[in-house]
Amino acid sequence: MWASASPAAADEVNVYTTREPGLIQPLFDVFTEETGIKVNVLFGKDELVERIQAEGANSPADLLVTVDVGTLKRAKDLGITQPVESETIEANIPEQYRDADGNWIGLSQRARIVYASKDRVEQDTITYAELADPKWRGKICTRTGQHPYNIGLFASQIVHQGSEKAKEWLAGVRDNLATKPTGNDRAQAKAIYAGECDLALGNTYYMGLMQTNEQEPEQQEWAKSLKVLFPDSDGAGTHVNISGAVLAKNAPNKEEAIQLLEFLTSDEAQHLYAEANFEYPLKPGVEPSEIVSSWGELKADTLPLSDVAEKRAEASEMVDEVNFDAGPSS
Known part of the structure; x- marks a missing residue:
């Protein structure tokens, strides 16, 4: 189980995502069940990066979760991200799958x-x-x-x-x-x-x-x-690519957003990613699904x-x- 904060301190977190609802919503549901933190989700395409930029300081977005490192880099280049400081995430996700400045984090591969x-x-x-x-x-x-x-x-x-x-x-x-x-x-x-x-x-x-x-x-x-x-x-x-996330520059619920990121990099969530999405976990020690493993190493x-x-x-x-x-x- 993921070591979460007390549900009594829980609030909400707002996620913009380009991921298909069926692939990401189950993880958010588990997070809410375990923490009491409500996850409000806006599903869309790559235009969500520009939307956060246009919303500026008034953007409700806490996290952007997307499916390509190029989009993560574009978000950083547009100045809509902020560094994530978390020893938990650093321990869970290898350095090559994280931005050197902490502005994006890989979640699956x-x-x-x-x-x-x-x-x-x-x-x-x-x-x-x-x-x-x-x-x-x-x-x-x-x-x-x-x-x-x-x-x-x-x-x-x-x-x-x-x-x-x-x-x-x-x-x-x-x-x-x-x-x-x-x-x-x-x-x-x-x-x-x-x-x-x-x-x-x-x-x-x-x-x-x-x-x-x-x-x-x-x-x-x-x-x-x-x-x-x-x-x-x-x-x-x-060659591999990643799905990943950025912490929005003006995140109104920064603490809850980091808790969600820590959950998404945990053994539990990485296993859920592997089983539901047929993607490779990024956290060392979490095995791919049986179907994925059947294709070879x-x-x-x-x-x-x-x-x-x-x-x-x-x-x-x-x-x-x-x-x-x-x-x-x-």
Whole structure:
């Protein structure tokens, strides 16, 4: 159990979040049950960052919880955050998943992997570099190169390889695309199932969501046709991104907000994240769910995510420079 403050001192905390309600609300419900602190939630998209900025000193937001380190960095750059001082959080979350100045904190982790056809792809290992190998010409699917999930991966390659080699690699991946980038990660799984491509970039947790989707059982069939390959970056491991949170600069309920952050980094909440979201816990010692573990062992790239975030703008420009979203015909 998480060691909480006395419910008698509890009040409320206001959270703006881009997370899907079904993935985050259960954690807030447990927090309220254990502490008596009410969690008021505003669900939205990335515009929530600008909303907090526009609200200024009158913003009711205590926390912003979002799904990409780029958004966390943007919040910091816009000056809408303040450092979090908590020995509990520092003990729970490794340094590479926290902002050096304390302005953002990772809460859970996902990996940018390769979905591969069980029937048409014999190999069980792959590297990111190999995605540019001509042997995969016309066999790779992905969503738009400008999506934050891909921008994060491309930015990590800039850090690892340098700009020139990363650009050559990205052009090589473009040449191997089966068609113009389109759809979301699940659409790529469907394309492999339909025989339109053999490999696709995708996030780990979508595999879990497809495998357990009883409302749309066709997604279970897509997942059955796939195997998970954890690409390696020249021995450095698989690119990962995080969901995370910032403490708003003008948080009216700062103490309660920090209590919620401490809860979200606790063993209990990290386990809930793992089971409900099919994401990887960031707190050492908390195991992934059984489904996630069944895909194999994740060796996460040890690059500080702050370093990757610094290259995101360059990665976005690079996507346009090589006409990635125009597809292989470019």
